[in-house]
Amino acid sequence: MIKKQILKKYFGYDSFFPLQAEIIDHVLSLNDALVLMPTGGGKSVCFQIPALMFDGVTIVISPLISLMKDQVEALKANGIAAEFLNSSLSDKEEKLIIERSLKGTLKLLYISPERLSSAGFTELLGGLRVSMFAVDEAHCISFWGHDFRPEYKRLNILKQRYPNVPLIALTATADRVIRRDILSQLNIPETKTFVASFDRPNLSLAVRPGLKRMRQITDFLKLHRREPGIIYCLSRKSTESVAGNLSKLGYKAKHYHAGMDNVSRSRTQNEFIRDEIQIICATVAFGMGIDKSNVRWVIHYNMPKNIESFYQEIGRCGRDGLPADTILFYSYADVMAQTEMLTESTPERRELLDAKLKRMKQYAEAESCRRRILLSYFNETNTKDCGNCDVCKNPPQKFDGTIIAQKALSAIARTGEQINSTLLIDILRGSHNRQVIEKGYDKIKTWGAGRDIRAEEWSDYIFQILNLGYVDIAYDEGYTFKLNALSHLVLKNKVNVMLVKFRPYKSREELILPKEPAKAVLADQALFERLRQLRKTIADQNNIPAYIVFSDKTLQAMTETMPTDKISMLEVSGVGQQKFATYGQIFIDEISGFMSEKAAEGKK
Numbered sequence: 001m002i003k004k005q006i007l008k009k010y011f012g013y014d015s016f017f018p019l020q021a022e023i024i025d026h027v028l029s030l031n032d033a034l035v036l037m038p039t040g041g042g043k044s045v046c047f048q049i050p051a052l053m054f055d056g057v058t059i060v061i062s063p064l065i066s067l068m069k070d071q072v073e074a075l076k077a078n079g080i081a082a083e084f085l086n087s088s089l090s091d092k093e094e095k096l097i098i099e100r101s102l103k104g105t106l107k108l109l110y111i112s113p114e115r116l117s118s119a120g121f122t123e124l125l126g127g128l129r130v131s132m133f134a135v136d137e138a139h140c141i142s143f144w145g146h147d148f149r150p151e152y153k154r155l156n157i158l159k160q161r162y163p164n165v166p167l168i169a170l171t172a173t174a175d176r177v178i179r180r181d182i183l184s185q186l187n188i189p190e191t192k193t194f195v196a197s198f199d200r201p202n203l204s205l206a207v208r209p210g211l212k213r214m215r216q217i218t219d220f221l222k223l224h225r226r227e228p229g230i231i232y233c234l235s236r237k238s239t240e241s242v243a244g245n246l247s248k249l250g251y252k253a254k255h256y257h258a259g260m261d262n263v264s265r266s267r268t269q270n271e272f273i274r275d276e277i278q279i280i281c282a283t284v285a286f287g288m289g290i291d292k293s294n295v296r297w298v299i300h301y302n303m304p305k306n307i308e309s310f311y312q313e314i315g316r317c318g319r320d321g322l323p324a325d326t327i328l329f330y331s332y333a334d335v336m337a338q339t340e341m342l343t344e345s346t347p348e349r350r351e352l353l354d355a356k357l358k359r360m361k362q363y364a365e366a367e368s369c370r371r372r373i374l375l376s377y378f379n380e381t382n383t384k385d386c387g388n389c390d391v392c393k394n395p396p397q398k399f400d401g402t403i404i405a406q407k408a409l410s411a412i413a414r415t416g417e418q419i420n421s422t423l424l425i426d427i428l429r430g431s432h433n434r435q436v437i438e439k440g441y442d443k444i445k446t447w448g449a450g451r452d453i454r455a456e457e458w459s460d461y462i463f464q465i466l467n468l469g470y471v472d473i474a475y476d477e478g479y480t481f482k483l484n485a486l487s488h489l490v491l492k493n494k495v496n497v498m499l500v501k502f503r504p505y506k507s508r509e510e511l512i513l514p515k516e517p518a519k520a521v522l523a524d525q526a527l528f529e530r531l532r533q534l535r536k537t538i539a540d541q542n543n544i545p546a547y548i549v550f551s552d553k554t555l556q557a558m559t560e561t562m563p564t565d566k567i568s569m570l571e572v573s574g575v576g577q578q579k580f581a582t583y584g585q586i587f588i589d590e591i592s593g594f595m596s597e598k599a600a601e602g603k604k
Helices: 003-011 020-028 045-053 067-079 089-103 119-126 152-162 178-186 213-224 236-248 264-272 309-315 333-342 345-364 370-377 404-415 421-428 434-438 455-467 484-489 505-512 520-544 550-562 566-570 577-603
Strands: 034-035 055-062 083-085 106-111 130-135 167-171 190-194 203-209 228-234 253-256 279-282 297-300 324-330 398-399 470-476 480-482 496-502
Touching: 003 020, 003 045, 020 045, 020 190, 045 055, 045 130, 067 083, 067 106, 067 152, 067 577, 083 089, 089 119, 130 152, 152 178, 167 178, 203 370, 203 455, 213 236, 228 520, 236 253, 236 279, 253 264, 264 279, 279 398, 297 309, 309 370, 324 345, 324 434, 324 505, 324 550, 333 345, 333 496, 345 370, 404 421, 404 484, 421 434, 421 455, 421 566, 520 550, 520 577, 566 577
Parallel strands: 034 167, 034 190, 055 106, 055 130, 083 106, 130 167, 203 324, 228 279, 228 297, 253 279, 297 324
Antiparallel strands: 398 496, 470 480
16 A cells, blocks of 8 residues: 555545655655654654554654653554553553564554663564664754753664664754754764754744733633633743633633642643643643644743743644644743753753753744744744734834933943842832932932833833843843943944834733634534534543544534535545544534534525
8 A cells, every 4th residue: 555545544634744755755765764843744644654554563762651642542543553661551451562562463662762771672672573763752862952851862772773674763843953963862874854844834923021911811712712722831830820710710721730640640631632621721741742633722821941842832732734823921030030940950051051041032022023033943944924923913113212222221320230120110210219219319310311201111111122132131130230332332322222112001902812703604613513512522432532533624624515425524634544434424414414404494
């Protein structure tokens, strides 16, 4: 059977994503490969289809139990013989899987990197006909990667022990340095690297000020009723607080963090995967490898520590290719918190992590197309603005703010560069508070020089002046401002400072929040909801996640085409032969019943 027939039979798709077919042919020719594809780009198919075409079993090295479980469940639903070996299994279950492996009835076997180097598994491998090795989340092997895991370094034994078995390494996040390191660590320097576009045009990108975050979240959720989403928080306490507040408002929300016991964590994750709760508020402990295709939005309550983490986390929504929203709340408090956390790192990692944090900060502060910044980070050139980020949708209105900048910089200079943002605003606004009076700041020339500008406007303008590089901030000196070379040029009227015009919260809210979408095709929406409920019922009966039955994208295609027989149902993208045999007729009956009801209503 050729690869395209396998794609249709087992996965229900008529055509490959970019690069998938080329990668499959490359691996089938017994070549090694490094594959870089964004989350949702179809990395797994690049080794799953060769695994079905090769004789023997493909060993997949995966970092997390949740990732293994998710992929194996999806493969089984498609009629593919796959299993995993990890600590979640009982001795009896593990023994049965090993027996199946030795009998040659499995096509894919998922394991952890720790398991690979164990004596027992080495012995097992000796009795297997291994057709291929696949290393998922391969960036974990690199010291320069954002999620470096020492146990991954043991994978260098693969090419030593099995030089003639093809090895495919896959990741969604790696720049040129990390790519070279992955190949070096795996002992496959002479191989081909396939780099797909990192562009996820279906993801809307937005950064919002970290003000009144809960109000902004609840306003956002009014437009996303019943749509699953993830809120990433920096601290465990925040996950509990945000989830608690949303629960009080009637949303099905729960928290998830590493401080919970394994049973509670597993239960919450399964409830989210199976659509029993709509919202999960989590630390970064959640999400790696969770292949839930119908997540429609991701919110970062706090700024992540690097662009790789951010990109990976927003990639957990819209995996089905349908539109999805991402929001990043940003404040200097987040920057301070992340900077302080760097002290927990080893000295050799600290410098690297600090540099990555600065890049994340630059992204959040940008006034240019955000998607171009992300693509550039991963060494992908794009000369056009995306039109689907907040900056592109609402180009900022700028004005000459040189005098404003001069007032702020003068106040910093006249106070001996010993003040932070709060005190600077008090001085400019002419405050009589105790700290201003005690330090004699009410005597300097710039005291009260900015009375005509409100405190929230000053906060915004000072934030911009800092972001534009006209002043520095000393994190190790109480976050006080320090003048630099540019500061002096501004003060001497040698440089003009262009600022973005301040917009009050209300007007900014009207711009950044989309209007309530018009429900023009109520019949289609009603059918989609019926199919969604049917999917949930089937999933619950079979104890599997709903998206493993059919994805939102497949349900949407059914809603649009309304298939009422086997031929038309098999033409729907995402409906393979196994899926049709298992669920096809049930969905045909539901669609036919819906159409009959509508026809009867039309006769009344």
